[in-house]
Amino acid sequence: MSKKRTFAFYQVYENDALKAYLEDMALKGWKLVKIGSLLLTFESCEPHPIRYCVEVMEKASAYASNQTLPLKRYREFCQDAGWSYLGTNGFLHVFYTEDMNAVPVETDHEERYERICRACNGTVWQTVILFMLLSAMNLYSAWQKGSLLNSQGVSILLLMTAALWYAGGFLRWRHRAKRTLRENHTLPVLNYRTIRRVNYLFTGGILLFCIAIWGSAMIGSSSNALYVMLIYLAVFALLMLFFSVLIHWLREKKTFSRRTNILIYWGIGLFLILLITLGGGYLLLRSMQLRY
Known part of the structure; x- marks a missing residue:
């Protein structure tokens, strides 16, 4: 079964546009199976209509899991009405059903x-x-x-x-x-x-x-300085991507205490700040050494 991934770049007020996009993809033979912090993952299927609901809900605290009691209750309400929960991206929570007669939950x-x-x-x-x-x-x-x-x-x-x-x-x-x-x-x-x-x-x-x-x-810098800068930017971008996916997974799949989540998020933030500071200082010194 083949898969396709597209970017999940939608603002909160574009929830109906995301809904229309998902329903159009289903008619083309692509069913949404996973929502990540950056990507939407589809699997191939027989082209058929699927109803989606992209609901705007209060975003959980940065230190709380997405498995909070109010969100659990809302998901249970939607499931009782025949809708299955797919995932969330920020304030956007996505449900779907293949029952064309299911009660709307928007x-x-x-x-x-x-x-x-x-x-x-x-x-x-x-x-x-x-x-x-x-x-x-x-x-x-x-x-x-x-x-x-x-x-x-x-x-x-x-x-x-x-x-x-x-x-x-x-x-x-x-x-x-x-x-x-x-x-x-x-x-x-x-x-x-x-x-x-x-x-x-x-x-x-x-x-x-x-x-x-x-x-x-980099005008006037040596080729070595350019390579160092390029490697630093690539490593930093990969780390940002990794931590973005990690935080999304921690909030979506795990239920940690507020204190544990605070330690995780602040630890990641301090690590990135330290990386930027030390990396930027090293690049500055390195470029000066290579230039002179």
């Missing part, structure tokens, strides 16, 4: 709107503030050098673009949702094909910007 549009706004108001503005702080740090560094035509200038442009894109998407959806709720008592349904194209273009743009930053920072 919440009403007004309640879903409130849940989406509560979820996005925290994550969106936290991300924007973080990006702005990083932009300010890069702006100060560029000011010290007396020019924006360097790696710091490119970093500022990248961070500002990402912040505006991330916050702007939610603000546009909220404006449309208010209007459709007032006029039709429904929420706007986004086209998943458009979302996937935009996500691919945005990801490609980030990669191009990163390459530009790396290239401009």
Whole structure:
């Protein structure tokens, strides 16, 4: 039985688009079998209709397992109604059924709107503030050098673009949702094909910007310094991927105490900070040695 994996890059307010995508994949002969932190895994099947429910629920604490009592009760409610639980990605919880007559389990549009706004108001503005702080740090560094035509200038442009894109998407959806709720008592349904194209273009743009930053920072450096930088970035990316999958697995499959989860998450965070600090310092010293 062949498998296919696609990226799970969907915002909270794109839950209906994810639902449409999964149902379209089923009609093409691909059934969702696993939801990861980064990827959706499908298995081949006979093309047939499958109903999906992508519910927006309160996200568990960063220190709590996804196996909390309220989530267990909701899953039991859905299972009693004929829906099977598949998994979660952040605030999005996915259920499915092959019974076309099963009772719908989605919440009403007004309640879903409130849940989406509560979820996005925290994550969106936290991300924007973080990006702005990083932009300010890069702006100060560029000011010290007396020019924006360097790696710091490119970093500022990248961070500002990402912040505006991330916050702007939610603000546009909220404006449309208010209007459709007032006029039709429904929420706007986004086209998943458009979302996937935009996500691919945005990801490609980030990669191009990163390459530009790396290239401009390494101008004048020796080839050995470039190789060291490339290896460091590759190792760091692999570690980030590994820890992302590990945290998702710990929360989804295991039920640890709050204290244990705090130790795990803070331990991982401190390790990454230490890696960035020591690795960055080593690269700086190494590049200076190789240059002189």
